[in-house]
Amino acid sequence: RVRPLDRLSRPDATMISAKAGCVTMTRFAYGTGIHLDRFDPDAGNILVLNTLRGALDHQTDGGSVDTGAGESFVVDCSRAEYWLEGDPDHMQLNLTIPHQAMVETAERWFGFVPDDRLWTRRVKIGGPHSAWPALLDYATRALTREGEVASDTVLARHIEEMLCVELLRQWASAAGVSLETGARCAAPAYVRAAEEIMEAEAREAPSIGDVAKRVGVSARTLSGGFQKFRGISPRAFLAARRLEGFRRNLEKMPKDVTVTAIASAWGFSNFGALAGRYRDRFGETPSQTRGRVGRGTRPN
Incomplete structure:
Protein backbone atom coordinates (compact mmCIF):
# COMPACT_ATOMS: atom_id res chain seq x y z
CA ARG A 1 0.00 0.00 0.00
CA VAL A 2 1.33 3.45 -0.97
CA ARG A 3 0.25 6.67 0.76
CA PRO A 4 1.62 10.18 0.14
CA LEU A 5 2.96 11.90 3.25
CA ASP A 6 1.35 15.13 2.05
CA ARG A 7 -2.30 14.52 1.16
CA LEU A 8 -2.34 17.59 -1.09
CA SER A 9 0.79 16.64 -3.03
CA ARG A 10 0.71 15.83 -6.74
CA PRO A 11 2.95 12.77 -7.36
CA ASP A 12 5.12 12.75 -10.48
CA ALA A 13 6.23 9.12 -10.56
CA THR A 14 8.81 7.58 -12.91
CA MET A 15 9.65 3.88 -13.28
CA ILE A 16 12.08 1.88 -15.44
CA SER A 17 12.48 -1.91 -15.09
CA ALA A 18 14.89 -4.57 -16.33
CA LYS A 19 15.36 -8.25 -15.49
CA ALA A 20 18.42 -10.39 -14.84
CA GLY A 21 17.12 -13.93 -14.67
CA CYS A 22 14.66 -13.97 -11.79
CA VAL A 23 15.89 -10.63 -10.40
CA THR A 24 13.72 -7.63 -11.26
CA MET A 25 15.61 -4.33 -11.15
CA THR A 26 13.42 -1.24 -10.93
CA ARG A 27 14.54 2.38 -10.91
CA PHE A 28 11.78 4.66 -9.70
CA ALA A 29 10.74 7.75 -7.80
CA TYR A 30 7.27 8.77 -6.65
CA GLY A 31 8.00 12.47 -6.96
CA THR A 32 6.65 13.12 -3.46
CA GLY A 33 7.12 11.87 0.09
CA ILE A 34 5.52 8.43 0.54
CA HIS A 35 4.74 5.76 3.13
CA LEU A 36 4.65 2.11 1.97
CA ASP A 37 3.43 -0.83 4.03
CA ARG A 38 1.39 -4.06 3.87
CA PHE A 39 3.80 -5.89 1.58
CA ASP A 40 2.27 -9.22 0.55
CA PRO A 41 4.07 -12.13 2.27
CA ASP A 42 2.44 -14.64 -0.09
CA ALA A 43 4.34 -13.12 -3.02
CA GLY A 44 7.46 -14.74 -1.53
CA ASN A 45 9.82 -11.91 -2.41
CA ILE A 46 12.95 -10.36 -0.96
CA LEU A 47 13.33 -6.61 -1.50
CA VAL A 48 16.64 -4.78 -1.72
CA LEU A 49 16.07 -1.03 -1.60
CA ASN A 50 19.07 0.85 -2.98
CA THR A 51 18.93 4.61 -2.48
CA LEU A 52 20.33 6.68 -5.35
CA ARG A 53 19.11 10.08 -4.16
CA GLY A 54 17.28 11.48 -1.17
CA ALA A 55 16.63 9.28 1.86
CA THR A 67 19.48 5.07 4.18
CA GLY A 68 20.96 7.80 2.04
CA ALA A 69 22.57 7.83 -1.40
CA GLY A 70 24.79 4.77 -1.90
CA GLU A 71 23.22 2.82 0.96
CA SER A 72 20.87 -0.16 0.79
CA PHE A 73 18.38 -2.06 2.92
CA VAL A 74 17.27 -5.69 2.58
CA VAL A 75 14.10 -7.34 3.86
CA ASP A 76 12.45 -10.68 3.14
CA CYS A 77 8.79 -9.72 2.93
CA SER A 78 7.79 -13.39 3.08
CA ARG A 79 9.32 -13.62 6.56
CA ALA A 80 9.05 -10.16 8.15
CA GLU A 81 6.68 -7.21 8.33
CA ASN A 94 15.32 -1.66 -6.09
CA LEU A 95 15.71 -5.40 -6.58
CA THR A 96 12.90 -7.91 -6.22
CA ILE A 97 14.17 -11.47 -5.78
CA PRO A 98 12.10 -14.61 -5.10
CA HIS A 99 12.93 -16.12 -1.71
CA GLN A 100 13.30 -19.53 -3.35
CA ALA A 101 15.99 -18.22 -5.69
CA MET A 102 18.07 -17.12 -2.71
CA VAL A 103 17.52 -20.50 -1.04
CA GLU A 104 18.84 -22.27 -4.13
CA THR A 105 21.81 -19.90 -4.41
CA ALA A 106 22.77 -20.48 -0.77
CA GLU A 107 22.65 -24.25 -1.19
CA ARG A 108 24.62 -24.12 -4.43
CA TRP A 109 27.39 -21.81 -3.16
CA PHE A 110 27.61 -22.48 0.56
CA GLY A 111 26.28 -26.01 0.91
CA PHE A 112 23.35 -25.24 3.19
CA PRO A 133 27.06 -0.32 -5.12
CA ALA A 134 29.82 -1.15 -7.60
CA LEU A 135 28.11 -4.43 -8.47
CA LEU A 136 24.78 -2.67 -8.98
CA ASP A 137 26.48 -0.17 -11.27
CA TYR A 138 28.03 -2.98 -13.32
CA ALA A 139 24.72 -4.85 -13.51
CA THR A 140 22.73 -1.86 -14.75
CA ARG A 141 25.38 -0.88 -17.30
CA ALA A 142 25.75 -4.43 -18.62
CA LEU A 143 22.00 -4.92 -18.97
CA THR A 144 21.44 -1.64 -20.79
CA ARG A 145 24.61 -1.21 -22.84
CA GLU A 146 22.92 -2.39 -26.05
CA GLY A 147 19.32 -1.62 -25.24
CA GLU A 148 17.16 -4.09 -23.34
CA VAL A 149 18.80 -7.48 -22.66
CA ALA A 150 16.54 -10.53 -22.49
CA SER A 151 16.18 -11.86 -18.95
CA ASP A 152 17.15 -15.43 -19.89
CA THR A 153 20.44 -14.78 -21.72
CA VAL A 154 23.71 -16.14 -20.36
CA LEU A 155 24.75 -12.58 -19.43
CA ALA A 156 21.53 -11.98 -17.52
CA ARG A 157 21.84 -15.25 -15.60
CA HIS A 158 25.48 -14.45 -14.84
CA ILE A 159 24.43 -11.11 -13.36
CA GLU A 160 21.60 -12.79 -11.45
CA GLU A 161 24.07 -15.20 -9.84
CA MET A 162 26.51 -12.45 -8.86
CA LEU A 163 23.77 -10.31 -7.34
CA CYS A 164 22.32 -13.18 -5.31
CA VAL A 165 25.69 -14.39 -4.01
CA GLU A 166 26.93 -10.94 -3.03
CA LEU A 167 23.58 -10.11 -1.44
CA LEU A 168 23.84 -13.26 0.67
CA ARG A 169 27.33 -12.26 1.79
CA GLN A 170 26.36 -8.69 2.65
CA TRP A 171 23.12 -9.70 4.35
CA ALA A 172 24.73 -12.47 6.42
CA SER A 173 27.55 -10.17 7.51
CA ALA A 174 25.12 -7.50 8.69
CA ALA A 175 22.95 -10.12 10.43
CA GLY A 176 25.87 -11.85 12.15
CA VAL A 177 25.29 -15.16 10.34
CA SER A 178 28.27 -17.23 9.14
CA LEU A 179 27.87 -18.63 5.64
CA GLU A 180 31.30 -20.24 5.48
CA THR A 181 31.46 -22.10 8.78
CA GLY A 182 28.19 -21.68 10.68
CA ALA A 183 25.67 -24.38 9.87
CA ARG A 184 28.10 -26.41 7.76
CA MET A 198 26.41 -38.55 -2.84
CA GLU A 199 29.08 -36.24 -4.28
CA ALA A 200 31.38 -39.18 -5.10
CA GLU A 201 28.61 -41.42 -6.46
CA ALA A 202 26.32 -38.86 -8.06
CA ARG A 203 26.42 -40.66 -11.42
CA GLU A 204 25.24 -43.92 -9.83
CA ALA A 205 22.42 -42.10 -7.95
CA PRO A 206 22.40 -44.23 -4.79
CA SER A 207 19.04 -44.45 -3.04
CA ILE A 208 18.59 -42.34 0.07
CA GLY A 209 17.84 -45.50 2.03
CA ASP A 210 21.16 -47.01 0.96
CA VAL A 211 23.08 -43.85 1.84
CA ALA A 212 21.40 -43.71 5.25
CA LYS A 213 22.30 -47.34 5.93
CA ARG A 214 25.93 -46.73 5.01
CA VAL A 215 26.25 -43.79 7.41
CA GLY A 216 24.53 -45.69 10.20
CA VAL A 217 21.19 -43.91 10.54
CA SER A 218 17.63 -44.35 9.31
CA ALA A 219 16.39 -42.61 6.16
CA ARG A 220 14.10 -40.53 8.34
CA THR A 221 16.99 -39.40 10.55
CA LEU A 222 19.09 -38.56 7.51
CA SER A 223 16.28 -36.50 5.98
CA GLY A 224 15.73 -34.70 9.27
CA GLY A 225 19.43 -33.90 9.58
CA PHE A 226 19.58 -32.47 6.08
CA GLN A 227 16.50 -30.35 6.64
CA LYS A 228 17.83 -29.02 9.94
CA PHE A 229 21.44 -28.34 8.96
CA ARG A 230 21.22 -27.84 5.19
CA GLY A 231 17.67 -26.62 4.70
CA ILE A 232 17.06 -29.12 1.89
CA SER A 233 16.28 -32.83 1.54
CA PRO A 234 19.04 -35.37 0.77
CA ARG A 235 17.18 -36.13 -2.46
CA ALA A 236 17.46 -32.47 -3.53
CA PHE A 237 21.15 -32.46 -2.59
CA LEU A 238 21.79 -35.52 -4.77
CA ALA A 239 19.76 -34.10 -7.66
CA ALA A 240 21.85 -30.91 -7.60
CA ARG A 241 25.11 -32.87 -7.63
CA ARG A 242 23.88 -34.95 -10.56
CA LEU A 243 23.01 -31.87 -12.60
CA GLU A 244 26.42 -30.37 -11.84
CA GLY A 245 28.20 -33.57 -12.89
CA PHE A 246 26.14 -33.78 -16.07
CA ARG A 247 27.09 -30.18 -16.87
CA ARG A 248 30.79 -30.87 -16.33
CA ASN A 249 30.60 -33.75 -18.79
CA LEU A 250 28.77 -31.60 -21.34
CA GLU A 251 31.64 -29.12 -21.15
CA LYS A 252 34.52 -31.61 -21.20
CA MET A 253 33.56 -34.71 -23.20
CA PRO A 254 34.89 -35.03 -26.78
CA LYS A 255 32.92 -33.20 -29.43
CA ASP A 256 31.62 -36.36 -31.09
CA VAL A 257 29.76 -37.48 -27.95
CA THR A 258 26.12 -36.40 -28.10
CA VAL A 259 24.01 -34.78 -25.40
CA THR A 260 21.76 -37.85 -25.41
CA ALA A 261 24.71 -40.18 -24.87
CA ILE A 262 26.01 -38.11 -21.96
CA ALA A 263 22.56 -37.91 -20.39
CA SER A 264 22.06 -41.66 -20.77
CA ALA A 265 25.43 -42.33 -19.13
CA TRP A 266 24.14 -40.40 -16.12
CA GLY A 267 20.96 -42.48 -16.03
CA PHE A 268 18.64 -39.72 -17.24
CA SER A 269 15.81 -41.09 -19.39
CA ASN A 270 13.22 -38.28 -19.50
CA PHE A 271 15.18 -35.82 -21.62
CA GLY A 272 12.41 -33.21 -21.71
CA ALA A 273 12.19 -33.03 -17.92
CA LEU A 274 15.99 -33.00 -17.68
CA ALA A 275 16.23 -30.07 -20.11
CA GLY A 276 13.68 -28.11 -18.06
CA ARG A 277 15.49 -28.69 -14.75
CA TYR A 278 18.82 -27.91 -16.38
CA ARG A 279 17.57 -24.64 -17.83
CA ASP A 280 16.08 -23.62 -14.49
CA ARG A 281 19.43 -24.26 -12.80
CA PHE A 282 21.91 -22.95 -15.36
CA GLY A 283 19.91 -20.57 -17.55
CA GLU A 284 20.49 -22.47 -20.79
CA THR A 285 19.69 -25.85 -22.33
CA PRO A 286 22.07 -28.84 -22.34
CA SER A 287 22.42 -28.42 -26.11
CA GLN A 288 23.54 -24.81 -25.67
CA THR A 289 26.17 -25.85 -23.15
CA ARG A 290 27.32 -28.63 -25.45
CA GLY A 291 27.38 -26.29 -28.44
CA ARG A 292 30.14 -24.22 -26.87
CA VAL A 293 32.48 -27.23 -26.92
CA GLY A 294 32.80 -26.95 -30.67
CA ARG A 295 33.34 -23.19 -30.47
CA GLY A 296 35.79 -23.40 -27.58
CA THR A 297 33.87 -20.84 -25.51
CA ARG A 298 32.46 -20.66 -22.00
CA PRO A 299 29.64 -18.55 -20.51
CA ASN A 300 30.34 -14.85 -20.01
Missing part, protein backbone atom coordinates in the same frame (compact mmCIF):
# COMPACT_ATOMS: atom_id res chain seq x y z
CA LEU A 56 14.42 6.45 3.09
CA ASP A 57 13.42 5.43 6.61
CA HIS A 58 13.03 1.65 7.06
CA GLN A 59 11.32 -0.43 9.73
CA THR A 60 13.73 -2.51 11.82
CA ASP A 61 13.51 -4.45 15.06
CA GLY A 62 12.53 -1.95 17.72
CA GLY A 63 12.65 1.16 15.54
CA SER A 64 13.84 2.35 12.14
CA VAL A 65 17.01 3.18 10.23
CA ASP A 66 17.75 5.72 7.49
CA TYR A 82 7.99 -4.01 6.80
CA TRP A 83 7.21 -0.37 6.17
CA LEU A 84 9.22 2.49 4.73
CA GLU A 85 8.98 6.22 4.25
CA GLY A 86 10.68 8.12 1.45
CA ASP A 87 11.39 11.84 1.37
CA PRO A 88 10.13 13.93 -1.60
CA ASP A 89 13.55 13.77 -3.31
CA HIS A 90 14.02 9.99 -3.15
CA MET A 91 15.20 7.95 -6.15
CA GLN A 92 15.58 4.18 -5.85
CA LEU A 93 17.11 1.26 -7.71
CA VAL A 113 20.28 -23.04 3.46
CA PRO A 114 20.29 -20.45 6.27
CA ASP A 115 17.37 -20.49 8.66
CA ASP A 116 15.21 -17.59 9.83
CA ARG A 117 18.11 -16.09 11.76
CA LEU A 118 18.99 -14.63 8.38
CA TRP A 119 15.67 -14.37 6.54
CA THR A 120 13.86 -12.48 9.32
CA ARG A 121 16.58 -9.87 9.74
CA ARG A 122 15.85 -6.44 8.23
CA VAL A 123 19.27 -4.84 7.82
CA LYS A 124 21.18 -2.02 6.21
CA ILE A 125 23.93 -3.04 3.77
CA GLY A 126 26.23 -1.42 1.23
CA GLY A 127 27.67 2.04 1.60
CA PRO A 128 30.22 4.05 -0.40
CA HIS A 129 33.15 1.71 0.39
CA SER A 130 31.22 -1.52 -0.19
CA ALA A 131 31.34 -3.80 -3.22
CA TRP A 132 27.53 -3.74 -3.42
CA CYS A 185 30.46 -27.08 10.67
CA ALA A 186 27.56 -27.68 13.02
CA ALA A 187 26.15 -30.53 10.91
CA PRO A 188 26.55 -33.98 12.47
CA ALA A 189 29.04 -36.46 11.06
CA TYR A 190 26.36 -38.58 9.37
CA VAL A 191 25.18 -35.60 7.28
CA ARG A 192 28.73 -34.79 6.16
CA ALA A 193 29.41 -38.46 5.40
CA ALA A 194 26.21 -38.70 3.35
CA GLU A 195 27.22 -35.61 1.38
CA GLU A 196 30.59 -37.18 0.57
CA ILE A 197 28.92 -40.38 -0.65
Whole structure:
Protein backbone atom coordinates (compact mmCIF):
# COMPACT_ATOMS: atom_id res chain seq x y z
CA ARG A 1 0.00 0.00 0.00
CA VAL A 2 1.33 3.45 -0.97
CA ARG A 3 0.25 6.67 0.76
CA PRO A 4 1.62 10.18 0.14
CA LEU A 5 2.96 11.90 3.25
CA ASP A 6 1.35 15.13 2.05
CA ARG A 7 -2.30 14.52 1.16
CA LEU A 8 -2.34 17.59 -1.09
CA SER A 9 0.79 16.64 -3.03
CA ARG A 10 0.71 15.83 -6.74
CA PRO A 11 2.95 12.77 -7.36
CA ASP A 12 5.12 12.75 -10.48
CA ALA A 13 6.23 9.12 -10.56
CA THR A 14 8.81 7.58 -12.91
CA MET A 15 9.65 3.88 -13.28
CA ILE A 16 12.08 1.88 -15.44
CA SER A 17 12.48 -1.91 -15.09
CA ALA A 18 14.89 -4.57 -16.33
CA LYS A 19 15.36 -8.25 -15.49
CA ALA A 20 18.42 -10.39 -14.84
CA GLY A 21 17.12 -13.93 -14.67
CA CYS A 22 14.66 -13.97 -11.79
CA VAL A 23 15.89 -10.63 -10.40
CA THR A 24 13.72 -7.63 -11.26
CA MET A 25 15.61 -4.33 -11.15
CA THR A 26 13.42 -1.24 -10.93
CA ARG A 27 14.54 2.38 -10.91
CA PHE A 28 11.78 4.66 -9.70
CA ALA A 29 10.74 7.75 -7.80
CA TYR A 30 7.27 8.77 -6.65
CA GLY A 31 8.00 12.47 -6.96
CA THR A 32 6.65 13.12 -3.46
CA GLY A 33 7.12 11.87 0.09
CA ILE A 34 5.52 8.43 0.54
CA HIS A 35 4.74 5.76 3.13
CA LEU A 36 4.65 2.11 1.97
CA ASP A 37 3.43 -0.83 4.03
CA ARG A 38 1.39 -4.06 3.87
CA PHE A 39 3.80 -5.89 1.58
CA ASP A 40 2.27 -9.22 0.55
CA PRO A 41 4.07 -12.13 2.27
CA ASP A 42 2.44 -14.64 -0.09
CA ALA A 43 4.34 -13.12 -3.02
CA GLY A 44 7.46 -14.74 -1.53
CA ASN A 45 9.82 -11.91 -2.41
CA ILE A 46 12.95 -10.36 -0.96
CA LEU A 47 13.33 -6.61 -1.50
CA VAL A 48 16.64 -4.78 -1.72
CA LEU A 49 16.07 -1.03 -1.60
CA ASN A 50 19.07 0.85 -2.98
CA THR A 51 18.93 4.61 -2.48
CA LEU A 52 20.33 6.68 -5.35
CA ARG A 53 19.11 10.08 -4.16
CA GLY A 54 17.28 11.48 -1.17
CA ALA A 55 16.63 9.28 1.86
CA LEU A 56 14.42 6.45 3.09
CA ASP A 57 13.42 5.43 6.61
CA HIS A 58 13.03 1.65 7.06
CA GLN A 59 11.32 -0.43 9.73
CA THR A 60 13.73 -2.51 11.82
CA ASP A 61 13.51 -4.45 15.06
CA GLY A 62 12.53 -1.95 17.72
CA GLY A 63 12.65 1.16 15.54
CA SER A 64 13.84 2.35 12.14
CA VAL A 65 17.01 3.18 10.23
CA ASP A 66 17.75 5.72 7.49
CA THR A 67 19.48 5.07 4.18
CA GLY A 68 20.96 7.80 2.04
CA ALA A 69 22.57 7.83 -1.40
CA GLY A 70 24.79 4.77 -1.90
CA GLU A 71 23.22 2.82 0.96
CA SER A 72 20.87 -0.16 0.79
CA PHE A 73 18.38 -2.06 2.92
CA VAL A 74 17.27 -5.69 2.58
CA VAL A 75 14.10 -7.34 3.86
CA ASP A 76 12.45 -10.68 3.14
CA CYS A 77 8.79 -9.72 2.93
CA SER A 78 7.79 -13.39 3.08
CA ARG A 79 9.32 -13.62 6.56
CA ALA A 80 9.05 -10.16 8.15
CA GLU A 81 6.68 -7.21 8.33
CA TYR A 82 7.99 -4.01 6.80
CA TRP A 83 7.21 -0.37 6.17
CA LEU A 84 9.22 2.49 4.73
CA GLU A 85 8.98 6.22 4.25
CA GLY A 86 10.68 8.12 1.45
CA ASP A 87 11.39 11.84 1.37
CA PRO A 88 10.13 13.93 -1.60
CA ASP A 89 13.55 13.77 -3.31
CA HIS A 90 14.02 9.99 -3.15
CA MET A 91 15.20 7.95 -6.15
CA GLN A 92 15.58 4.18 -5.85
CA LEU A 93 17.11 1.26 -7.71
CA ASN A 94 15.32 -1.66 -6.09
CA LEU A 95 15.71 -5.40 -6.58
CA THR A 96 12.90 -7.91 -6.22
CA ILE A 97 14.17 -11.47 -5.78
CA PRO A 98 12.10 -14.61 -5.10
CA HIS A 99 12.93 -16.12 -1.71
CA GLN A 100 13.30 -19.53 -3.35
CA ALA A 101 15.99 -18.22 -5.69
CA MET A 102 18.07 -17.12 -2.71
CA VAL A 103 17.52 -20.50 -1.04
CA GLU A 104 18.84 -22.27 -4.13
CA THR A 105 21.81 -19.90 -4.41
CA ALA A 106 22.77 -20.48 -0.77
CA GLU A 107 22.65 -24.25 -1.19
CA ARG A 108 24.62 -24.12 -4.43
CA TRP A 109 27.39 -21.81 -3.16
CA PHE A 110 27.61 -22.48 0.56
CA GLY A 111 26.28 -26.01 0.91
CA PHE A 112 23.35 -25.24 3.19
CA VAL A 113 20.28 -23.04 3.46
CA PRO A 114 20.29 -20.45 6.27
CA ASP A 115 17.37 -20.49 8.66
CA ASP A 116 15.21 -17.59 9.83
CA ARG A 117 18.11 -16.09 11.76
CA LEU A 118 18.99 -14.63 8.38
CA TRP A 119 15.67 -14.37 6.54
CA THR A 120 13.86 -12.48 9.32
CA ARG A 121 16.58 -9.87 9.74
CA ARG A 122 15.85 -6.44 8.23
CA VAL A 123 19.27 -4.84 7.82
CA LYS A 124 21.18 -2.02 6.21
CA ILE A 125 23.93 -3.04 3.77
CA GLY A 126 26.23 -1.42 1.23
CA GLY A 127 27.67 2.04 1.60
CA PRO A 128 30.22 4.05 -0.40
CA HIS A 129 33.15 1.71 0.39
CA SER A 130 31.22 -1.52 -0.19
CA ALA A 131 31.34 -3.80 -3.22
CA TRP A 132 27.53 -3.74 -3.42
CA PRO A 133 27.06 -0.32 -5.12
CA ALA A 134 29.82 -1.15 -7.60
CA LEU A 135 28.11 -4.43 -8.47
CA LEU A 136 24.78 -2.67 -8.98
CA ASP A 137 26.48 -0.17 -11.27
CA TYR A 138 28.03 -2.98 -13.32
CA ALA A 139 24.72 -4.85 -13.51
CA THR A 140 22.73 -1.86 -14.75
CA ARG A 141 25.38 -0.88 -17.30
CA ALA A 142 25.75 -4.43 -18.62
CA LEU A 143 22.00 -4.92 -18.97
CA THR A 144 21.44 -1.64 -20.79
CA ARG A 145 24.61 -1.21 -22.84
CA GLU A 146 22.92 -2.39 -26.05
CA GLY A 147 19.32 -1.62 -25.24
CA GLU A 148 17.16 -4.09 -23.34
CA VAL A 149 18.80 -7.48 -22.66
CA ALA A 150 16.54 -10.53 -22.49
CA SER A 151 16.18 -11.86 -18.95
CA ASP A 152 17.15 -15.43 -19.89
CA THR A 153 20.44 -14.78 -21.72
CA VAL A 154 23.71 -16.14 -20.36
CA LEU A 155 24.75 -12.58 -19.43
CA ALA A 156 21.53 -11.98 -17.52
CA ARG A 157 21.84 -15.25 -15.60
CA HIS A 158 25.48 -14.45 -14.84
CA ILE A 159 24.43 -11.11 -13.36
CA GLU A 160 21.60 -12.79 -11.45
CA GLU A 161 24.07 -15.20 -9.84
CA MET A 162 26.51 -12.45 -8.86
CA LEU A 163 23.77 -10.31 -7.34
CA CYS A 164 22.32 -13.18 -5.31
CA VAL A 165 25.69 -14.39 -4.01
CA GLU A 166 26.93 -10.94 -3.03
CA LEU A 167 23.58 -10.11 -1.44
CA LEU A 168 23.84 -13.26 0.67
CA ARG A 169 27.33 -12.26 1.79
CA GLN A 170 26.36 -8.69 2.65
CA TRP A 171 23.12 -9.70 4.35
CA ALA A 172 24.73 -12.47 6.42
CA SER A 173 27.55 -10.17 7.51
CA ALA A 174 25.12 -7.50 8.69
CA ALA A 175 22.95 -10.12 10.43
CA GLY A 176 25.87 -11.85 12.15
CA VAL A 177 25.29 -15.16 10.34
CA SER A 178 28.27 -17.23 9.14
CA LEU A 179 27.87 -18.63 5.64
CA GLU A 180 31.30 -20.24 5.48
CA THR A 181 31.46 -22.10 8.78
CA GLY A 182 28.19 -21.68 10.68
CA ALA A 183 25.67 -24.38 9.87
CA ARG A 184 28.10 -26.41 7.76
CA CYS A 185 30.46 -27.08 10.67
CA ALA A 186 27.56 -27.68 13.02
CA ALA A 187 26.15 -30.53 10.91
CA PRO A 188 26.55 -33.98 12.47
CA ALA A 189 29.04 -36.46 11.06
CA TYR A 190 26.36 -38.58 9.37
CA VAL A 191 25.18 -35.60 7.28
CA ARG A 192 28.73 -34.79 6.16
CA ALA A 193 29.41 -38.46 5.40
CA ALA A 194 26.21 -38.70 3.35
CA GLU A 195 27.22 -35.61 1.38
CA GLU A 196 30.59 -37.18 0.57
CA ILE A 197 28.92 -40.38 -0.65
CA MET A 198 26.41 -38.55 -2.84
CA GLU A 199 29.08 -36.24 -4.28
CA ALA A 200 31.38 -39.18 -5.10
CA GLU A 201 28.61 -41.42 -6.46
CA ALA A 202 26.32 -38.86 -8.06
CA ARG A 203 26.42 -40.66 -11.42
CA GLU A 204 25.24 -43.92 -9.83
CA ALA A 205 22.42 -42.10 -7.95
CA PRO A 206 22.40 -44.23 -4.79
CA SER A 207 19.04 -44.45 -3.04
CA ILE A 208 18.59 -42.34 0.07
CA GLY A 209 17.84 -45.50 2.03
CA ASP A 210 21.16 -47.01 0.96
CA VAL A 211 23.08 -43.85 1.84
CA ALA A 212 21.40 -43.71 5.25
CA LYS A 213 22.30 -47.34 5.93
CA ARG A 214 25.93 -46.73 5.01
CA VAL A 215 26.25 -43.79 7.41
CA GLY A 216 24.53 -45.69 10.20
CA VAL A 217 21.19 -43.91 10.54
CA SER A 218 17.63 -44.35 9.31
CA ALA A 219 16.39 -42.61 6.16
CA ARG A 220 14.10 -40.53 8.34
CA THR A 221 16.99 -39.40 10.55
CA LEU A 222 19.09 -38.56 7.51
CA SER A 223 16.28 -36.50 5.98
CA GLY A 224 15.73 -34.70 9.27
CA GLY A 225 19.43 -33.90 9.58
CA PHE A 226 19.58 -32.47 6.08
CA GLN A 227 16.50 -30.35 6.64
CA LYS A 228 17.83 -29.02 9.94
CA PHE A 229 21.44 -28.34 8.96
CA ARG A 230 21.22 -27.84 5.19
CA GLY A 231 17.67 -26.62 4.70
CA ILE A 232 17.06 -29.12 1.89
CA SER A 233 16.28 -32.83 1.54
CA PRO A 234 19.04 -35.37 0.77
CA ARG A 235 17.18 -36.13 -2.46
CA ALA A 236 17.46 -32.47 -3.53
CA PHE A 237 21.15 -32.46 -2.59
CA LEU A 238 21.79 -35.52 -4.77
CA ALA A 239 19.76 -34.10 -7.66
CA ALA A 240 21.85 -30.91 -7.60
CA ARG A 241 25.11 -32.87 -7.63
CA ARG A 242 23.88 -34.95 -10.56
CA LEU A 243 23.01 -31.87 -12.60
CA GLU A 244 26.42 -30.37 -11.84
CA GLY A 245 28.20 -33.57 -12.89
CA PHE A 246 26.14 -33.78 -16.07
CA ARG A 247 27.09 -30.18 -16.87
CA ARG A 248 30.79 -30.87 -16.33
CA ASN A 249 30.60 -33.75 -18.79
CA LEU A 250 28.77 -31.60 -21.34
CA GLU A 251 31.64 -29.12 -21.15
CA LYS A 252 34.52 -31.61 -21.20
CA MET A 253 33.56 -34.71 -23.20
CA PRO A 254 34.89 -35.03 -26.78
CA LYS A 255 32.92 -33.20 -29.43
CA ASP A 256 31.62 -36.36 -31.09
CA VAL A 257 29.76 -37.48 -27.95
CA THR A 258 26.12 -36.40 -28.10
CA VAL A 259 24.01 -34.78 -25.40
CA THR A 260 21.76 -37.85 -25.41
CA ALA A 261 24.71 -40.18 -24.87
CA ILE A 262 26.01 -38.11 -21.96
CA ALA A 263 22.56 -37.91 -20.39
CA SER A 264 22.06 -41.66 -20.77
CA ALA A 265 25.43 -42.33 -19.13
CA TRP A 266 24.14 -40.40 -16.12
CA GLY A 267 20.96 -42.48 -16.03
CA PHE A 268 18.64 -39.72 -17.24
CA SER A 269 15.81 -41.09 -19.39
CA ASN A 270 13.22 -38.28 -19.50
CA PHE A 271 15.18 -35.82 -21.62
CA GLY A 272 12.41 -33.21 -21.71
CA ALA A 273 12.19 -33.03 -17.92
CA LEU A 274 15.99 -33.00 -17.68
CA ALA A 275 16.23 -30.07 -20.11
CA GLY A 276 13.68 -28.11 -18.06
CA ARG A 277 15.49 -28.69 -14.75
CA TYR A 278 18.82 -27.91 -16.38
CA ARG A 279 17.57 -24.64 -17.83
CA ASP A 280 16.08 -23.62 -14.49
CA ARG A 281 19.43 -24.26 -12.80
CA PHE A 282 21.91 -22.95 -15.36
CA GLY A 283 19.91 -20.57 -17.55
CA GLU A 284 20.49 -22.47 -20.79
CA THR A 285 19.69 -25.85 -22.33
CA PRO A 286 22.07 -28.84 -22.34
CA SER A 287 22.42 -28.42 -26.11
CA GLN A 288 23.54 -24.81 -25.67
CA THR A 289 26.17 -25.85 -23.15
CA ARG A 290 27.32 -28.63 -25.45
CA GLY A 291 27.38 -26.29 -28.44
CA ARG A 292 30.14 -24.22 -26.87
CA VAL A 293 32.48 -27.23 -26.92
CA GLY A 294 32.80 -26.95 -30.67
CA ARG A 295 33.34 -23.19 -30.47
CA GLY A 296 35.79 -23.40 -27.58
CA THR A 297 33.87 -20.84 -25.51
CA ARG A 298 32.46 -20.66 -22.00
CA PRO A 299 29.64 -18.55 -20.51
CA ASN A 300 30.34 -14.85 -20.01
